[in-house]
Amino acid sequence: MTLYTFNLLPYERQLVLVADTATFLATRWQQQEAVKLYFLPGIDTGVFVELYYDAAGQEVVRLKAFTSTAPLTDYAVDVRLPDLE
Numbered sequence: 001m002t003l004y005t006f007n008l009l010p011y012e013r014q015l016v017l018v019a020d021t022a023t024f025l026a027t028r029w030q031q032q033e034a035v036k037l038y039f040l041p042g043i044d045t046g047v048f049v050e051l052y053y054d055a056a057g058q059e060v061v062r063l064k065a066f067t068s069t070a071p072l073t074d075y076a077v078d079v080r081l082p083d084l085e
């Protein structure tokens with residue numbers, strides 16, 4: 001999967017593809033939305049997809065797809081490494 005081919009799909013098909021084939025990676029919170037990060041493998045690098053869930057309505061309200069690793073830093077704040085001492 002490439003970002004280009006993913007973006008050509010209708011919104012509903014994008015959601016089905018993520019639900020059926022993507023690997024869940026992490027969740028972060030943005031105001032009243034839970035943002036769930038998924039990865040779709042591809043020929044070169046694959047595609048990251050964020051699904052934005054309305055916490056009150058419990059539904060996906062939008063998605064964002066990208067290939068850059070720069071947006072992944074938003075998830076780093078939730079990573080906790082164990083004490084090695």
